[in-house]
Amino acid sequence: MFLPFQPDLPFFSFEPKPIGDEYYNSREMDDTMIEYIPLGDYQGPESLTISKKNGNIYFPLKSGEIKYIEPPFPIYNRVDFFGNSTHSSKVDIKTMNQNVKHLVTCGRALGVEMDADDNLIIADSVKGLLKYDFERQELIILTSTFNGTKLSFVNDLTIAKDGMIYFSDTSNIAPIRESNGDWNTLTPSLFICASSSGFGKLLSYNPKTRETNLLMTGIRYSNGVCLDPKEESIFVAETGAYRILRYWLKGPNAGKHEVFIDNLPGNPDGIDLDSKGRLVISIYATRSKFLDTIHPYPWLKRIFLRIPYIKVPMSPPALVISDTKNGRILEYYTISSRSLPMKSISSTLDNKGKIYLGNLYNNFISIFSPPTQKK
Numbered sequence: 001m002f003l004p005f006q007p008d009l010p011f012f013s014f015e016p017k018p019i020g021d022e023y024y025n026s027r028e029m030d031d032t033m034i035e036y037i038p039l040g041d042y043q044g045p046e047s048l049t050i051s052k053k054n055g056n057i058y059f060p061l062k063s064g065e066i067k068y069i070e071p072p073f074p075i076y077n078r079v080d081f082f083g084n085s086t087h088s089s090k091v092d093i094k095t096m097n098q099n100v101k102h103l104v105t106c107g108r109a110l111g112v113e114m115d116a117d118d119n120l121i122i123a124d125s126v127k128g129l130l131k132y133d134f135e136r137q138e139l140i141i142l143t144s145t146f147n148g149t150k151l152s153f154v155n156d157l158t159i160a161k162d163g164m165i166y167f168s169d170t171s172n173i174a175p176i177r178e179s180n181g182d183w184n185t186l187t188p189s190l191f192i193c194a195s196s197s198g199f200g201k202l203l204s205y206n207p208k209t210r211e212t213n214l215l216m217t218g219i220r221y222s223n224g225v226c227l228d229p230k231e232e233s234i235f236v237a238e239t240g241a242y243r244i245l246r247y248w249l250k251g252p253n254a255g256k257h258e259v260f261i262d263n264l265p266g267n268p269d270g271i272d273l274d275s276k277g278r279l280v281i282s283i284y285a286t287r288s289k290f291l292d293t294i295h296p297y298p299w300l301k302r303i304f305l306r307i308p309y310i311k312v313p314m315s316p317p318a319l320v321i322s323d324t325k326n327g328r329i330l331e332y333y334t335i336s337s338r339s340l341p342m343k344s345i346s347s348t349l350d351n352k353g354k355i356y357l358g359n360l361y362n363n364f365i366s367i368f369s370p371p372t373q374k375k
Contacts, residue, residue: 009173011298014196014220016242016263019287022329023265026318029333029340029368036081037073037356037365040097044360047156047270048349049112049120057349057365058120059358060109062182066122066132067100074099075367082341104132104139108175108183111156111224111270111347116163123157123167125175125185129205143205143212151203153188156270158225158234165205166215166234168222172199186360192221193240193267194291194301202236202247216247216257224271224347226279228324235260235279235324237268244268244281244327261327266318270347274321274355278330282345282357283318286334317345319357319368331370342366 107126
């Protein structure tokens, strides 16, 4: 990937630890575990949420649009979707394009979640925290500033039962507008992660009082957020440090935070609960030996990212499932580009025991059936 964007960002030393033994007992996803919902020409359903009223699945695209599909969803296995040497694809792109409906255009939405009233709450990296009111068919800005300063890179959100919204603001670098009108979040993200800079935040927004409060700062790329099953704490993906943080809302540690899972096998993106109350961590890309080698040297990272027409190596994605009580790794699934066409995993959505996978590049939503749940 060519990096035309050169931000004025301080670089820091970061010394990644070797990957733990718990990740060497991984299982590779294969065709028996994955099905596909085609999206026609639409690529990059980054996050997913489902309506309680009608079962629609909503997802944002890099164009700033939020699209949705209505049930029953067209589901294909790999051969029927992609075809092979003896079978042609059964997917009609024109029909699939018609199946994808338009809801609204934002700035650059990243995270989406339905609230208790089945309205859509949106983490928009450009405009802030938004709400789409279905009854009024209106897009509303809930908050876009904190203490008089604009939020730079709102990334993800989660909603508590009492209506409180918790969300992440990735860094002090904002997305950049490309010549085609799309907002580029990937290039700033690469710089933020490589720099090991800690300008990310965890914030809360109270819809009743309309107050925005800061809970945590100093996060090295604040990304996915998720409440624990009892809503006593919030998990935050610290993408640039390969770890998950925990911020306590209740109990003797209320207001304090800690490292919950350290030394992940890659960069965590979205984090969500599955139907069993386990923490599902989307690993956008597994760790690169090259990048881990240069991480301790700020000057070397700075030089590397400023080489003209540099191509930053991207590793395959993965999925980690852990215990929300103690962070113990329960399952770890890897993906080989040779075996599956998924270029990234950015989020998950548990729908009746099956895990729907969001991504940044493909024109489909993947459905993962963990082997332990298959009949």
